[in-house]
Amino acid sequence: MRIATFNINGVKARAQTLQSWLREDAPDVAVLQEIKSTDGAFPRDLVEDEGYTLHTHGQKGFNGVAFAAKIPLEDITRGLPGDDADEQARYIEATAIGEAGAVRICGLYLPNGNPAPGPKYDYKLAWMERLETRARAMLAEETPFLMTGDFNVIPQDEDAAAPAKWHDDALARPETRAAWRRLCNLGLTEAFRTRHPGQPGHYSFWDYQAGAWDRNDGIRIDHFLLSPWVADRMTDCTIQTEMRGREKPSDHVPVWLDLDL
């Protein structure tokens, strides 16, 4: 089973990119963030014409997450538990059925949190606590699962080309990294860093501004966290860097997880 996470930064602006990517790279499940579209306004044809089934959790203008899958997905749920007043569309879950078993896939667009400190940062930290609570629940019931998406977290300095300029940013502040470590320390495996230990220079996001891509001034913020059963079945995790150099790119690139499943 090949799963890819991709923050597309607007489905209307990325329609052709998304369709040709599905056709050529053909993930079994594509986990999408920042569709920036309501469910009704999503151009479904571009996904369905490639043989994919689409499940969206959309919102007008901002946020929005989705699955596009060519294998069966069951029991889709929308929204992160823990705050009934939260109206932001940032979380979706589904169970993917593989040949050797099922895995619960949690697709997420974690809040950016800037400016920090402030109410947006408080929302980010509260959201991370809710995510930890959700992970604890699935571990307790021994549901094999993975969490993937745009975490808006730079886990360590080696995950940024210029780490110092991020130290006061919501993506790398000490409280953010502490919340990230609490999540990992439940017993989850961070797929990319486990497959590529100690290797700097691997990023998944480059700002549109100030020629960040041309200078390779990137950060690694799109991740996979795996429960133990899923981690045992990982065969690879890679970043599709070349996508950032194409015409009209997203500011993020896809990250791929290969499972023997």
Added chain:
DNA sequence: ATGGTTGGCGCCCAA
């Protein structure tokens, strides 16, 4: 310290 760019919306916000 500032400004640089993109997307979606609607005369500015989020990233």
